[in-house]
Amino acid sequence: MKTTGKIIREKREKKGLLLRHVSAQLDIDTAILSKIERGERKATREQIAKLADILDLDKESLIIQYLSEKILHEIQDEDLGIQALKVAEKTIKYGLTKYK
């Protein structure tokens, strides 16, 4: 499966943009963008949105991918992760999110 980082790097290179071009627009150091692309760091929610604009990527797909990685990070090395995901899904579907 394609990761957020790989999607970004691939598109950036396809567009012939350098890390410094894109990182300047994001107002961060190239080092961070480099790490984001290689999956060593997570981007912020805002950076993801900007990246979609800058790189002309489908914003919704990118956000979905990004959020799914955040979710996976949350349950990494939890045996009960999958079950927790299913409960979360059901809870959302019942529209009970707010009534915690």
Add this chain to the structure above:
Amino acid sequence: MKTTGKIIREKREKKGLLLRHVSAQLDIDTAILSKIERGERKATREQIAKLADILDLDKESLIIQYLSEKILHEIQDEDLGIQALKVAEKTIKYGLTKYK
């Protein structure tokens, strides 16, 4: 749907335990436990495990509930949350978690 907090409070009361009894065992102030039970704060992963022991609750169920709330918190007010959940689920099932 029953929340982590409600499950805890209900069982604590059923056992006739006071906030101070349980919070002492968790080594936190009663204020926090009060907030946890009312959903104003999240417990830590360790506290959840201890609470299951102290209150004689099914540990796996409690952890699943707890994790699902953490997941929901991660995607709260995200329109694409459900889709992200589904992608996360698929990713786990393909066993690709580690190969990010």
Add this chain to the structure above:
DNA sequence: TATTAACTTGACATTTATTGTCAAATTTAG
């Protein structure tokens, strides 16, 4: 109703996680 124990609230401190910079090292393209 006055008292007192249980619980709640909110302001603030502490800790931990996340996000960032910088400079030196490495890699890559000409």
Add this chain to the structure above:
DNA sequence: CTAAATTTGACAATAAATGTCAAGTTAATA
């Protein structure tokens, strides 16, 4: 080669999570 691009790692800054404390409520009951 060498110069630009990228990566690395130590560390700083910021943000989020977790906690304390003391004062305020609530509720049971003497």
